[in-house]
Amino acid sequence: MKTCLMRFCRLLCFALTLPLHLMEVTGLCGAYKRLFPLLAYNITFSYNDKMHKIKRDLFRNVGKFANSNGTLRLLEIGCGSGANFPFYPHGCTVICTDPNPHFHRYLRRSMEANKHLTYDKFIVASGEDMKEVQDESVDVVVCTLVLCSVRDVQQVIAEIRRVLRAGGAFYFLEHVVSDPSSWIYFFQHVLEPLWYYIGDGCMITRATWKDLETAGFSELHLKQIKAPDVTSVIRPHIMGYSIK
Structure with a gap:
């Protein structure tokens, strides 16, 4: 019964977003890309x-993944506005990518x-390419908060493995689907049909x-958490790192 109700309500929500879908198809959502x-x-x-404590942890x-020269080159995919910069170690070099040039x-x-970092370049590119x-x-x-909106998660991870040196690490923090028995x-x-447009493809x-x-990956350190004080539908998160 609950599953049928969920499908019916989702269909109603999807119907409400049809104008937004038409705007996306016709390219009229371009203004939102700027906003x-x-x-x-x-x-x-x-x-x-x-999320300060969670990101700090x-x-x-x-820093322990610095290369043999003692330097650390860090690539952030979907860097957005640089929300993670305060948490990176002093002196590391950051390369930024995001598909949205705005x-x-x-x-x-x-x-x-964040003057404690060195910035290499900003590349306008999707995580898949x-x-x-x-x-x-x-x-x-x-x-962080990127794999929810990419077209192909597995292709992004394949690109991550390609650019990482052997022994390098991939750090992630993502909201995920909740347990099927929950109201979340x-x-x-x-x-989700409405959230997709509000969250620019999320x-x-x-x-x-x-x-x-x-x-x-050779190692995977993954933990499931509940993010504190955020919107209920994105409270379930995973965090951790993988080693190539």
């Missing part, structure tokens, strides 16, 4: 406050506020940990 970076930049401050050992002006603000980043050229890859799961599936029903478990 979304501003929204994301402002949300960053609230999210970082709520996640990135606490990034993030650049907000990214510059974060760079100015980072051809400007050479094979085995980085020590660490970071991806119910509302995730009902609201999917709230992905079981991303399954892709990580089958990705072929």
Whole structure:
């Protein structure tokens, strides 16, 4: 009964988003691509406050993956406005990628506020195709709140493995689908058609940990958590790191 109700409510939600779907198909959603970076930049401050301890714990050992020269090259996929910069170790070199070029002006603000880092370049590219980043050229890859909105999670992970040097690490923090018995799961599936447009392609029903478990990393350190004080449908998170 609950499953039937969920499907019916999801169908209603999908019907309500048909105008947005038509706008996307016809290219009229382009204006939102310009607006979304501003929204994301402002949300960053609230999210970082709520997730400060979790992010600090996640990135606490990034420095140990420095290469034999003692330097650390870090690639962030879907860097957005640079929300993770305060948590990176002093002196590391950061390469940024994001498919939305309109993030650049907000990214510059974060760079100015985090002088403890060295910034290499900002590459406008999707996570599925980072051809400007050479094979085995980085020590660490970071991806937070990004795998929910990429087209092909497995292809992104394949690209991560390609650019990581042997022994390098991939750090992740992602919201994921809840347990099927929960009401959060119910509302995730009902609201996803609308959330997709609000979140610029964000999917709230992905079981991303399954892709990580089958990705072929030599080690996987993964923990499932409930994010504090965030919107209920994105409370279930996974965090951790994998070693190539």
